[in-house]
Amino acid sequence: MSSSQPRNWKALLLSHEMLLLYVLIAEWLFFYFAGTTVNRRGVTVGFGTVDRQFDILRHSCEIGLLALALTPVIITAGIDLSVGSLLGLCAILFGKFWKDAGLPIPVAAFLALGCGALGGGLNAALITSLRLPPLIITLGTYSLFRGLAEAITRGAVTYTDFPAGFLFVGQERWLGLPTQAWLFFGVAAAVWLLVHRTTFGRSFRTIGFAPEGARYAGLPVERRVAMVYILAGLIAALAAIIYTARLGQAKADAGTGYELFAITAVVLGGTSIFGGTGSVHGTLLGVAAIAVLKNGLACLPAVMRLNAAEDMSGLLTGALLLLALTGSVLPKLLSSWRAHRPAPAPSAPSPNPQPSP
Amino acid sequence: MPAAPLLELRRLVKNYGGVRALRGVDFELRAGEVHALLGENGAGKSTLIKTVTGAHEPTAGTIAIAGQPVTGLTPKRAHELGIACIYQQPALFPDLTVAENIALRLEPATASRRVDWRSRRERAAQLLARIGAAISPDSEVRSLSMPEQQLVEIACALGAGARIVIMDEPTASLTQKEQHLLFAVVRDLRKSGVGVIYISHRLEEIFDLADRVTVLRDGESVGTRQVRSSRGDEAGGPGLLTARPEPAEGSAATLTEAELIRLMVGREVAQIYPPSESAPGEVVLALRNVGCAASGVRDVTLDVRAGEVVGLAGLVGAGRTELARVLFGLTPADAGEISLRGAPVTLHSPQDAVAHGIAYVPEDRRRHGVVLDLPIAHNMTMAVHRRLFPDRWLRFGAEQALALDFIRDLAVKCAGPDAPGGSLSGGNQQKVSLARWLATKPKLLILDEPTQGVDVGAKSEIHRIVRRLAKDGLAVLLISSDLPEVIGMSDRIGVMRGGRLQAMLPGKSDPHDVMSAALGQGT
Known part of the structure; x- marks a missing residue:
C-alpha cells in the first residue's frame, strides 16, 4: 500500500513483500551453495557465476514485463489472459513490418507498439461495453491473437536475419547489464509510479475493491479500466520486441504460456486476484522468486543427472504459489476461527413438546 | 374463543x-x-x-x-x-413445473429415489383446486403470471398443512x-x-x-x-x-x-431538531417534468433553493432514490428539463453531476458510500482528485491535511486518517461519506437516508451538520423514511408515490398529512 505514514516495524517486517524477500534470499543462498561447482579445468560453473545471474535476468525480462502489465489489471479485479498471445502477434507484425514492408527497425518497433495498444484497446472495448467478465473476454482474444499470428505466417514463416544493432538489445550488455534489463527496469519504475504515486493507481485500487463504490464516487470507471488493458497491450508489444531481439527471430508461437507464469508471479507477489490490494515491487519479487527457482534447479547436479529441471520447476513454482496463498489467507482464517469458538454453543435441543396443529 | x-x-x-x-x-x-x-x-x-x-x-x-x-x-x-410465508416475489424454481415445485416443498428429502409422477401431479391438482386456481400442474412456473405464482406458493403452504x-x-x-x-x-x-x-x-x-x-x-x-x-x-x-x-x-x-x-x-414530533435559521436564496436546482422511464421516475417538477432543506418523504419504492440517481447521472433523465442555477444541464454520468456541483451521499453506505478496505483519507479525497492532485501526482501531505480537517470538523471517531473505512461505526462511516462530498464544495447536496442504522448521538450530530451546511448557503435535498426526521429537518417536504411527486407540503407539516400523501389518500 502507498500509505504515507511509516507503519510500525513489526507489520512492515511481516508484510507479504518482506516475507517473499526472505524466501527469495533463502532460495538464492541455497542454489549458490548447492548449485555452484568447479569443473575439471578448475573453472567455476553453475549458479554462482556472474554470467549465470545475468542470464537469469535476461530470461526474466519478457515474463517480467507481462507481470508488470498484469499488475494494474489484477488490481482492478480484472485479468488479461491474452498478453502471451498478443506478444506472439506483435512479434510477427514487427517482423513483417521490417522484412516484408521494408520499414526501418525503429519505425517497425513503433508500429508494433501501436498494434499492442490496439490489441489491448480491443480487450478494453469489449470488457467495458459488453460487461462480461474479463476472464471470458480475454480467453477469447487469447485465441484470436494467436490465431491471427498463425494466419499471418501460415504457421511456417519465421522472420530472421535481424541486423546486429537490433540484436544488441537482446543479446549484449550495456553499462554492465543485459541491454533489455534497462528497458525492463525503466518500465518497472514507470508502472510503480503509476500504481503507487498517481491518482490513476488510486482509482485502480478503488475499482478493484468496490467498482460500484467507485462509480458513486464519480470516478470514470470505464476509462480507468480501459487504461489498464491498453497499457497491458502496449507492454506486451514491448516484450515482443525484446523477445525477438533475444532470440533473433520472430515466430508465431512466441510467448506461448507466458501469461500463466506472469499471473503466477503477480499473485505470488501479493496482488489479490479479487482486486484492490497489491504492489509492483511485490510483482518484481514474485518474478525473481520464480526465475531463480527455475534457473537454480537447472544448476543442481542431481537434477541435471535426471534431466528433470522443467518438471521440478513447475512443481515447485506451484507449491510456492499455493504456500503464498495459504499464508495470505491464514491470518483471516485464524481470526474467524477465534471469533467462532467462544460461542457457548446454544444448540437447539428444543425441549418443548411439539404441538401438533 | x-x-x-x-x-x-x-x-x-x-x-x-x-x-x-x-x-x-x-x-x-x-x-x-x-x-x-x-x-x-x-x-x-x-x-x-x-x-x-x-x-x-x-x-x-x-x-x-x-x-x-x-x-x-x-x-x-x-x-x-x-408456519408458511408468501413473499412479494415468489421463491419458486422457474424452470420446473408447478407439480415439481410443489413436490420439492412437500416431499421429504429422504424420500425414496423413485419419483411417483402421477401422485405428484394429482396432489398438485388437488391443492390448486382447493384454492380455486385454474393452473395446470404441468405448466412451467416461468410461464405463470406473478399472482399465479403466489397461488402456487399458497398451495404449497396448504399442502404442508400450514x-x-x-x-x-x-x-x-x-x-x-x-x-x-x-x-x-x-x-x-x-x-x-x-x-x-x-x-x-x-x-x-x-x-x-x-x-x-x-x-x-x-x-x-x-x-x-x-x-x-x-x-x-x-x-x-x-x-x-x-x-x-x-x-x-x-x-x-x-x-x-x-x-x-x-x-x-405517533404524536411526539418536532422537538429535538435544530431550527431552520437560513433564508432561502436563489434557486439552485430546478426540475421541470423530469422523468426517467428506466427507473420509473415520472413528471417531477421541483425547486430547491440555496440555504434550503427540501425533504423527500414516501414509502419504500416511491421513487425517491431513483430521483436522486437521475440527478447524479447514474440513470440519466429521458424527459423534462434539469437546470442548475438557471442554466439547463445534461447529467449523463456522475462525472457530469460532480462537475456541476451536485453531490450525492448514497443510501447504501457500505456498498456505495464508503470503500471499506481503503483508509479514511483515501475515501475522503476520492471525489476531489482533480482539485487536490491537479497534475495527477498524489500529495500525501495535502491528503492527510484534508482528512484531518474533516475528522476534526465532523468529529469522526477513528484511529486516524489511515484507519480503514470498515473499522468505523455506521454513523462515522456516514460522516466519512459526507466529508467526501463536502470536500467537493458542492452547490446541491443530496442526502439519501443519512441517518439509517446510525445511533442516536450520531444522528443528532448529522442533523446539526446538515443545518449548518444549509445556513452556509448549500441547497439540500434530504431523502428520509424517518417521518419525524424529514418533518423536523425540512423547510419544505415533497412527498413521492409511484415515481411521482404526490404533494409539496410546508415544513413542520402534520405527520398525518405526510403519511396520507405517501399512502395516496386525500390531500
Whole structure:
C-alpha cells in the first residue's frame, strides 16, 4: 500500500513483500551453495557465476514485463489472459513490418507498439461495453491473437536475419547489464509510479475493491479500466520486441504460456486476484522468486543427472504459489476461527413438546 | 374463543449489533383470522416476520405456537410447526413445473429415489383446486403470471398443512382483478381456520380484508384494533366500515384511516431538531417534468433553493432514490428539463453531476458510500482528485491535511486518517461519506437516508451538520423514511408515490398529512 505514514516495524517486517524477500534470499543462498561447482579445468560453473545471474535476468525480462502489465489489471479485479498471445502477434507484425514492408527497425518497433495498444484497446472495448467478465473476454482474444499470428505466417514463416544493432538489445550488455534489463527496469519504475504515486493507481485500487463504490464516487470507471488493458497491450508489444531481439527471430508461437507464469508471479507477489490490494515491487519479487527457482534447479547436479529441471520447476513454482496463498489467507482464517469458538454453543435441543396443529 | 391463539408473541426483542430492530412487540394471531400488520418503513415488520419464520433468533421475549412456547426456532422447524410465508416475489424454481415445485416443498428429502409422477401431479391438482386456481400442474412456473405464482406458493403452504400463513405485501405487483382473486383465496383460508398475517401499505386492503390490525412503530407494537366485528358480517361485505379519511368522531368500535395513520406516525414530533435559521436564496436546482422511464421516475417538477432543506418523504419504492440517481447521472433523465442555477444541464454520468456541483451521499453506505478496505483519507479525497492532485501526482501531505480537517470538523471517531473505512461505526462511516462530498464544495447536496442504522448521538450530530451546511448557503435535498426526521429537518417536504411527486407540503407539516400523501389518500 502507498500509505504515507511509516507503519510500525513489526507489520512492515511481516508484510507479504518482506516475507517473499526472505524466501527469495533463502532460495538464492541455497542454489549458490548447492548449485555452484568447479569443473575439471578448475573453472567455476553453475549458479554462482556472474554470467549465470545475468542470464537469469535476461530470461526474466519478457515474463517480467507481462507481470508488470498484469499488475494494474489484477488490481482492478480484472485479468488479461491474452498478453502471451498478443506478444506472439506483435512479434510477427514487427517482423513483417521490417522484412516484408521494408520499414526501418525503429519505425517497425513503433508500429508494433501501436498494434499492442490496439490489441489491448480491443480487450478494453469489449470488457467495458459488453460487461462480461474479463476472464471470458480475454480467453477469447487469447485465441484470436494467436490465431491471427498463425494466419499471418501460415504457421511456417519465421522472420530472421535481424541486423546486429537490433540484436544488441537482446543479446549484449550495456553499462554492465543485459541491454533489455534497462528497458525492463525503466518500465518497472514507470508502472510503480503509476500504481503507487498517481491518482490513476488510486482509482485502480478503488475499482478493484468496490467498482460500484467507485462509480458513486464519480470516478470514470470505464476509462480507468480501459487504461489498464491498453497499457497491458502496449507492454506486451514491448516484450515482443525484446523477445525477438533475444532470440533473433520472430515466430508465431512466441510467448506461448507466458501469461500463466506472469499471473503466477503477480499473485505470488501479493496482488489479490479479487482486486484492490497489491504492489509492483511485490510483482518484481514474485518474478525473481520464480526465475531463480527455475534457473537454480537447472544448476543442481542431481537434477541435471535426471534431466528433470522443467518438471521440478513447475512443481515447485506451484507449491510456492499455493504456500503464498495459504499464508495470505491464514491470518483471516485464524481470526474467524477465534471469533467462532467462544460461542457457548446454544444448540437447539428444543425441549418443548411439539404441538401438533 | 377458549382455544389458545395460533401464534402469540410476548415482549419480543431483536437487536442487530447495537441497533434495536424490535424493542418489545406483542402480537396475537387467532385461528380463522386475518390479522394485518401495519407500520412505516423500518418499523420492524420484516424483522418480526424473520423471527417468526425462524430466519433470525429473537434477542429476548417469547414465541408461543398453539399455546406452546417455542425456542431455537429454525426455518425448518417453523415449517414443521405449520408456519408458511408468501413473499412479494415468489421463491419458486422457474424452470420446473408447478407439480415439481410443489413436490420439492412437500416431499421429504429422504424420500425414496423413485419419483411417483402421477401422485405428484394429482396432489398438485388437488391443492390448486382447493384454492380455486385454474393452473395446470404441468405448466412451467416461468410461464405463470406473478399472482399465479403466489397461488402456487399458497398451495404449497396448504399442502404442508400450514396453520399460520404470512403474506408480505402480496398485492404490490397485482392488478385489480388479480387482487380480487387473491382476496377470495385469503377469505377461503380464513374460513378453513387458518390464521393469516397480512402485511400491506394499502389501507383500503386492510379495511377490506382484515379482522384486526396491529400497528408497529419504531420496533414496538403501539396498538391492536378491531377492524370488523369479527363474527358479525359476511366476508367481503364492505358496508360496515368503508374508509373515510376524516378523523371522524365515530364510535369506539369504528376504526378510521385517520386513527390508523395516527398510530403509525405517533404524536411526539418536532422537538429535538435544530431550527431552520437560513433564508432561502436563489434557486439552485430546478426540475421541470423530469422523468426517467428506466427507473420509473415520472413528471417531477421541483425547486430547491440555496440555504434550503427540501425533504423527500414516501414509502419504500416511491421513487425517491431513483430521483436522486437521475440527478447524479447514474440513470440519466429521458424527459423534462434539469437546470442548475438557471442554466439547463445534461447529467449523463456522475462525472457530469460532480462537475456541476451536485453531490450525492448514497443510501447504501457500505456498498456505495464508503470503500471499506481503503483508509479514511483515501475515501475522503476520492471525489476531489482533480482539485487536490491537479497534475495527477498524489500529495500525501495535502491528503492527510484534508482528512484531518474533516475528522476534526465532523468529529469522526477513528484511529486516524489511515484507519480503514470498515473499522468505523455506521454513523462515522456516514460522516466519512459526507466529508467526501463536502470536500467537493458542492452547490446541491443530496442526502439519501443519512441517518439509517446510525445511533442516536450520531444522528443528532448529522442533523446539526446538515443545518449548518444549509445556513452556509448549500441547497439540500434530504431523502428520509424517518417521518419525524424529514418533518423536523425540512423547510419544505415533497412527498413521492409511484415515481411521482404526490404533494409539496410546508415544513413542520402534520405527520398525518405526510403519511396520507405517501399512502395516496386525500390531500
